[in-house]
Amino acid sequence: MHADDLRGLIGRVKRGDMSRRAFVRRMAALGITAPMATQILAVSGAGSAQAQGIPEYPHSTPGGGGHLRMLYWQAQTLLNPHFAVGTTNQEAARVFYEPLAGWAADGTLHPILAAEIPSLDNGGLAADGRSVTWRLKRGVKWHDGQDFTADDVVFNWEYGRNPATAAVTAGSYRDVHVRKLDDHTVRVEFERPTPFWADAFVATRGMMIPKHIFGDYVGAASRDAPANLRPVGTSAYRFVGFTPGDLLQAERNPNYHLEGRPFFDTLEIKGGGDAVSSARAVLQTGDVDYGWSLRVDDETLRRLEAAGRGRVDFQPTGGIEHIQLNSTDPGTEVDGERSHHSTQHPAFRDPAVREAMGYLVDRDSIQRFIYGRGGEATPNFLNNPPRFRSGNITREFNVERANAILDAAGWARGRDGIRAKDGVRLRFLFQTSVSAPRQRVQQIIRQACQRAGIEVELKTVTASVFFSSDVGNPDTYTKFYADMQMYNTTMPQADPQLFMNQFTSWELATRENSWQGRNITRWRNEEYDRLFRESEAELDPVARAALFIRMNDLVVNSHHVLPLMNMRSVNGSANNLRNVLTGWDNTLWLLRDWYRVS
Amino acid sequence: MTQYLIRRLMIAIPSLLGISVILFTILALAPGDPFEELATNPAIPPDVRANLRASLGLDDPIHQRYFAWLFAMLRGEWGYSFVSRAPVGDLILQRLPTTLVVIGASQILALCIALPVGIYAATRPYSIFDQIANTLAFVGFSLPTFFTGLLFILLFSIWLDWLPFIYRANIDATGWRWWWEHLRQSIMPVMVLGLFQGAAWTRFVRSAVLDVIRLDHVTTARSKGLPEGRVIRRHIVRNALIPVVTLVALQMPIVFGGAIVTEQIFRIPGIGSLLISSILANDTPVIMAVTFVFAILVITFNLIADILYGWLDPRISYR
Numbered sequence: 001m002h003a004d005d006l007r008g009l010i011g012r013v014k015r016g017d018m019s020r021r022a023f024v025r026r027m028a029a030l031g032i033t034a035p036m037a038t039q040i041l042a043v044s045g046a047g048s049a050q051a052q053g054i055p056e057y058p059h060s061t062p063g064g065g066g067h068l069r070m071l072y073w074q075a076q077t078l079l080n081p082h083f084a085v086g087t088t089n090q091e092a093a094r095v096f097y098e099p100l101a102g103w104a105a106d107g108t109l110h111p112i113l114a115a116e117i118p119s120l121d122n123g124g125l126a127a128d129g130r131s132v133t134w135r136l137k138r139g140v141k142w143h144d145g146q147d148f149t150a151d152d153v154v155f156n157w158e159y160g161r162n163p164a165t166a167a168v169t170a171g172s173y174r175d176v177h178v179r180k181l182d183d184h185t186v187r188v189e190f191e192r193p194t195p196f197w198a199d200a201f202v203a204t205r206g207m208m209i210p211k212h213i214f215g216d217y218v219g220a221a222s223r224d225a226p227a228n229l230r231p232v233g234t235s236a237y238r239f240v241g242f243t244p245g246d247l248l249q250a251e252r253n254p255n256y257h258l259e260g261r262p263f264f265d266t267l268e269i270k271g272g273g274d275a276v277s278s279a280r281a282v283l284q285t286g287d288v289d290y291g292w293s294l295r296v297d298d299e300t301l302r303r304l305e306a307a308g309r310g311r312v313d314f315q316p317t318g319g320i321e322h323i324q325l326n327s328t329d330p331g332t333e334v335d336g337e338r339s340h341h342s343t344q345h346p347a348f349r350d351p352a353v354r355e356a357m358g359y360l361v362d363r364d365s366i367q368r369f370i371y372g373r374g375g376e377a378t379p380n381f382l383n384n385p386p387r388f389r390s391g392n393i394t395r396e397f398n399v400e401r402a403n404a405i406l407d408a409a410g411w412a413r414g415r416d417g418i419r420a421k422d423g424v425r426l427r428f429l430f431q432t433s434v435s436a437p438r439q440r441v442q443q444i445i446r447q448a449c450q451r452a453g454i455e456v457e458l459k460t461v462t463a464s465v466f467f468s469s470d471v472g473n474p475d476t477y478t479k480f481y482a483d484m485q486m487y488n489t490t491m492p493q494a495d496p497q498l499f500m501n502q503f504t505s506w507e508l509a510t511r512e513n514s515w516q517g518r519n520i521t522r523w524r525n526e527e528y529d530r531l532f533r534e535s536e537a538e539l540d541p542v543a544r545a546a547l548f549i550r551m552n553d554l555v556v557n558s559h560h561v562l563p564l565m566n567m568r569s570v571n572g573s574a575n576n577l578r579n580v581l582t583g584w585d586n587t588l589w590l591l592r593d594w595y596r597v598s
Numbered sequence: 599m600t601q602y603l604i605r606r607l608m609i610a611i612p613s614l615l616g617i618s619v620i621l622f623t624i625l626a627l628a629p630g631d632p633f634e635e636l637a638t639n640p641a642i643p644p645d646v647r648a649n650l651r652a653s654l655g656l657d658d659p660i661h662q663r664y665f666a667w668l669f670a671m672l673r674g675e676w677g678y679s680f681v682s683r684a685p686v687g688d689l690i691l692q693r694l695p696t697t698l699v700v701i702g703a704s705q706i707l708a709l710c711i712a713l714p715v716g717i718y719a720a721t722r723p724y725s726i727f728d729q730i731a732n733t734l735a736f737v738g739f740s741l742p743t744f745f746t747g748l749l750f751i752l753l754f755s756i757w758l759d760w761l762p763f764i765y766r767a768n769i770d771a772t773g774w775r776w777w778w779e780h781l782r783q784s785i786m787p788v789m790v791l792g793l794f795q796g797a798a799w800t801r802f803v804r805s806a807v808l809d810v811i812r813l814d815h816v817t818t819a820r821s822k823g824l825p826e827g828r829v830i831r832r833h834i835v836r837n838a839l840i841p842v843v844t845l846v847a848l849q850m851p852i853v854f855g856g857a858i859v860t861e862q863i864f865r866i867p868g869i870g871s872l873l874i875s876s877i878l879a880n881d882t883p884v885i886m887a888v889t890f891v892f893a894i895l896v897i898t899f900n901l902i903a904d905i906l907y908g909w910l911d912p913r914i915s916y917r
Contacts, residue, residue, distance in 0.1 A: 468633075
């Protein structure tokens, strides 16, 4: 075997296309022992899940970069990461606070406050999957000069898990136990073997706040902490000033723990306005250097880009815009609850109707005319990182085929052209939130359905109502008092464990749990439940990926879920700004590496 | 007079209470909560979200929440914002100066346009000047500010590249440069608001002056042989401005309340943009505080306008 071939194989392992085990087997066939093969990988940097795609940072002395202007059309209101309700506030907190590690664009981890990413090889991961040991970087100081130690890490765990604090990070910390081994080592212990260990202390949920500042403000007193609005972190930029809902200012931290960083002397984040004028400011007029989340239709972005001052970056994410076909009956009330899980949808219980619906989704047109570069048409629910993407599913738009399926299943057209069978008419209520692209997709689906003898009534609900947890409101997406609905489910980590629990039977949204269960389609499948349980305990990454691919196939082949677009994160940057973005973490996750070229 | 004042103030208390009840009930009945973005994020367990709701007291009965709010307000505690966990009073005070400057300047601009143009047009009714002023005023207050605002941005920021369209409250420059930067970024929002208001007031001033100009005392003054300038200044404008003064006084709460649309377009960190972003985020304590302060201002300036009226026009007496 030539070195080139070897490099190719290592590259496949790095990208996640090939398992380490398969690599070792190939090497063994060539007479290379397993430890040797593992070492080859470790040397080439694929030995752990450590990030590869981080560009070189060219400067060896910090500062001198002048002023960096950023624009967020949603204004930041709060700078404590444990209370960051929305992405904007996480982003703002990320300017000052750092986690142990962050997610790079390729879905791998990159160490920030950790000395290295834990792996089996370096002893960070326990072989039984019940603990992960983080070695902390030494010499890290808070902005006020105090040392960052394991005590701070343990404090963040205590802070986040305290119910009286009411932190949004509680979910990441309440089921784990954190132990300090020495001043620069902490161990996260799990109750069960846990293949997905990179949740606590990682990325958006892992930003570290200092114990010596927040120590007196735990629990109910947490919201009185002055540092909620005046952060003291470890990052490359330290706090200057903050006006909630308007402007955030920061300056270079002269004692940053990584050489040569950061580049800019001062920076500001201006908040407010709307996405279109934000895009205009960064792409067309050059008023700012960076514009966050330009959720604008692609045609407009292209037109603004033509001015030649800025560019739009698209990063893969796991977010999936999809249509759900209700598996329960929204028209029947059981114990004061519609769409009750004991009922069956009168039309969608027939697999032929669901299959026909699958043929009526014109993904190509939706991609071409609506989402453009902002998304990628997909037949899969689970799309990213690529190692979890199923290759078994294909979908086409074919009205004739849909008609043939419905004819064969006995759904005959009535006098008004609408199909019916045994008194059930194919007339569906299709709801989604108010948003220009969603309303256009609704139209496309309705037109296709019309051609197949299905009448679709469209309904739109304001986003703040649709996505609210208000138990008293009948229009929330979790109640699903409609036949079909469409929205985007985000995937905040580069791992599907939390993402795929939304089809398990114990997550059903019901009245008992105030419709807070995550299974909103109310689709249930014993095999799916079993596969999911297996994945929670499967420590071999390849076998685990295979489990998730089978889960995806089960969901998609049930036709209760029609995936449309795998969304990308969309951000605008000035042409001379070099930044490191990612779709798996805050876009400011590696702000320390940003610089400008002349 | 004192009795009248006391009576008016006594009436103000139940009105304010009524306003606060209505505001609070409407906000409490409005669907949604501040945690919309957590909903589709699988990493946030639903019970964490429920706990958040409960920690803000959103699950308590409406009347309980109202009285909690009322008693806190009476003690001078405005509460904490749901989304920024900062005291509401601080949020409002941070934004008040910007709003006062921008909206205040626009109202002054409006007066500077409306008074001379309206008076001159009224003293020469149906002249060419009057026709043009009338037409422009009509166009001016027919165009909504969100339209003229975008038009100005397109013209002055994008095509001509003269003026910035992102307003920055913190400008790190000193001396003349600081003034210049502030002037540059304020021109467009002040013009948009000032021209709109000016157009409406121009028509009002013109008709007020026209009403007075036909009165007998003006004819008397002219027949006494007084110079035209003196007749206009002393005998016409002074009387005609009485209704204008009350109109301007009633407009004053707006100066504190901000301009929601214009502030949003130009990203001016004023009270108006605070209000709209709080409404979008279902941030009840901030919405309550801003609207309630606004209600107080409206009632206060109504009273001031009434008193001013009596002072300017001795024919009116208070009983």
